[in-house]
Amino acid sequence: xxxxxxAIAVLAALCGGAGLTSGLERxxxxxxxxxxxxHAADLRHPLDLPNADRxxxxxGPVVAFAGTALAMIVVPLGSGLIGRDLGIGAFYVIVVIDxxxxxxxxxxxxxxxxxxxxxxxxxxxxxxAYVVPLGxxxxxxxxxxxxxxxxxxxxxQRGLWFIVLxxxxxxxxxxxxxxxxxxxxxxxxxxxxxxxxxxxxxGGWSAxxxxxxxxxxxxxxxxxxxVLYLGGPxxxxxxxxxxxxxxxxxxxxxxxxxxxxxxxxxxAEMLAxxxxxxxxxxxxxxxxxxxLILLGVxx
Amino acid sequence: MTGTATVHSDYGxxxxxxxxxxxxxxxxxxxxxxxxxxxxxxxxxxxQYRFGYAVYALIFLAFDMEMIFMYPWAVVFTDVGISAFLDxxxxxxxxxxxxxxAWGMGGLQWE
Numbered sequence: 400x401x402x403x404x405x406a407i408a409v410l411a412a413l414c415g416g417a418g419l420t421s422g423l424e425r426x427x428x429x430x431x432x433x434x435x436x437x438h439a440a441d442l443r444h445p446l447d448l449p450n451a452d453r454x455x456x457x458x459g460p461v462v463a464f465a466g467t468a469l470a471m472i473v474v475p476l477g478s479g480l481i482g483r484d485l486g487i488g489a490f491y492v493i494v495v496i497d498x499x500x501x502x503x504x505x506x507x508x509x510x511x512x513x514x515x516x517x518x519x520x521x522x523x524x525x526x527x528a529y530v531v532p533l534g535x536x537x538x539x540x541x542x543x544x545x546x547x548x549x550x551x552x553x554x555x556q557r558g559l560w561f562i563v564l565x566x567x568x569x570x571x572x573x574x575x576x577x578x579x580x581x582x583x584x585x586x587x588x589x590x591x592x593x594x595x596x597x598x599x600x601x602g603g604w605s606a607x608x609x610x611x612x613x614x615x616x617x618x619x620x621x622x623x624x625x626v627l628y629l630g631g632p633x634x635x636x637x638x639x640x641x642x643x644x645x646x647x648x649x650x651x652x653x654x655x656x657x658x659x660x661x662x663x664x665x666x667a668e669m670l671a672x673x674x675x676x677x678x679x680x681x682x683x684x685x686x687x688x689x690x691l692i693l694l695g696v697x698x
Numbered sequence: 699m700t701g702t703a704t705v706h707s708d709y710g711x712x713x714x715x716x717x718x719x720x721x722x723x724x725x726x727x728x729x730x731x732x733x734x735x736x737x738x739x740x741x742x743x744x745x746q747y748r749f750g751y752a753v754y755a756l757i758f759l760a761f762d763m764e765m766i767f768m769y770p771w772a773v774v775f776t777d778v779g780i781s782a783f784l785d786x787x788x789x790x791x792x793x794x795x796x797x798x799x800a801w802g803m804g805g806l807q808w809e
Binding site for chain 1: 708711712714715716718719720722723726727729730733734735736737738740741742743745747748749750751754755757758761762765768769772773774775776777779780782783786787790793794797801806807808
C-alpha cells in the first residue's frame with residue numbers, strides 16, 4: 400500500500416513541478432523570441448496524420464513522459480521525501496532522462512512529415528552535443544561525494560556546497576543543462592521555421608503529454624542541478640522541501656535568463672561549441688577536481 | 699533487508715512507475731477520445747535532409763563509452779589516491795589527443 404502511495408507522490412511531484420515550470424517559463428518568453436519547447440500545440444483537437452506510422456508516432460510522447468517520471472524517482476525533495484534512493488542514482492538519471500530524446504526522435508520519424516523528420520535529425524544532434532560534457536560535469540561531483548546515490552551526494556554537501564568547490568563544473572552544467580532541456584539558445588529542434596517540429600505534429604492527448612514531458616525535463620535538469628551543486632534540500636530552519644523547491648526554481652530562472660542573453664545557435668554551432676570548448680573544459684574539470692581532492696580540499 | 703531483496707524492491711518500484719505512467723498515458727488518450735479531430739496536410743517526407751554531423755556522431759560513440767568508465771573510477775578515487783589520479787591523467791591525455799586529432803583532420807565541423 401505504502402509503495403503505491405509513494406509512486407503516486409512521485410508522479411504528482413513531477414506533474415506539479417512541470418506545472419510550476421510552465422508558469423515560470425511564461426515570464427521568459429517574448430512574442431518576438433523563438434518559443435522553443437513552449438511552441439503552440441493544439442491541446443483541444445487530436446490530430447490525424449494520414450501517412451504517419453501507426454505505432455511510432457503515439458509511442459513518442461509516452462516514452463518521453465515515462466523517461467521524466469523514471470528520473471523523478473531519485474530526486475530527493477527533503478529528508479525521506481524520495482521515491483527510491485537507488486545505489487546508482489546519478490548515473491541512472493543520465494540514462495533515463497535520455498528517453499525524452501528517444502521519444503522525440505520516435506515521434507519525429509514516425510509522423511512522416513518533412514518538418515518532424517528534420518526535428519528528429521536535430522534532436523539526435525542535440526544528444527550528440529550534450530551527453531559527454533554533461534556526464535563530465537557529473538563526474539566531478541561524484542569524485543567528491545564518493546557515491547552515485549543522490550542522497551549521499553546531498554549528504555556530502557552538508558558543510559559546503561559543491562558550487563563553491565567546483566565553479567567550472569557548475570558553469571559546464573548550466574550550459575549543458577540548457578542543451579539537455581532544449582531551452583534558448585539551443586532550441587533548434589523546436590524552431591518556428593519547422594513549425595515547432597514534433598509539437599507542430601501533435602494534438603490533444605499527445606500535445607498534453609509533450610507539455611508535461613518538456614516542462615518536466617527542464618524541471619528535472621534544474622532539480623538535479625540543485626542536488627549536484629547547491630546542496631539539494633539542505634538548509635537552515637525551514638524544512639527541506641522548501642529549500643529544494645527554492646533552489647530548483649532559482650536555478651531554473653538563472654538558466655532561462657542567461658540563455659536569453661545569447662542569440663539562438665544553429666545545430667552546427669552547438670555541436671562545435673560542445674566538442675571544441677565544453678568537452679575539453681569537462682576533461683580539465685575532472686583533473687582539477689582530482690587535484691583538489693589530492694591537495695586535501697574536500698567536503 | 700539483504701542486498702538482493704533491496705535491489706528487487708528498488709527496481710520493482712521503478713517498474714511500478716513505468717506501469718503507472720503507461721496508465722496515465724492511456725487515461726490521457728481516453729480523455730480526448732471524443733474531441734473533434736483535425737487532419738494535417740499529408741505532405742510526403744521523402745526529401746533530402748542536411749545530416750552534417752556523421753563524424754561528430756562517430757566520435758560521440760567512442761567518448762560516450764569512455765565516459766562510462768569514469769563513473770566507477772570517480773566513486774573510488776578518494777580512497778585510491780595518487781595512483782588513480784595518474785591513471786586518469788594518462789586516460790584523459792589519450793582522449794585529448796583523440797579530440798585534437800579529430801579536430802586537425804577536419805572532423806569537428808558541419809559537412
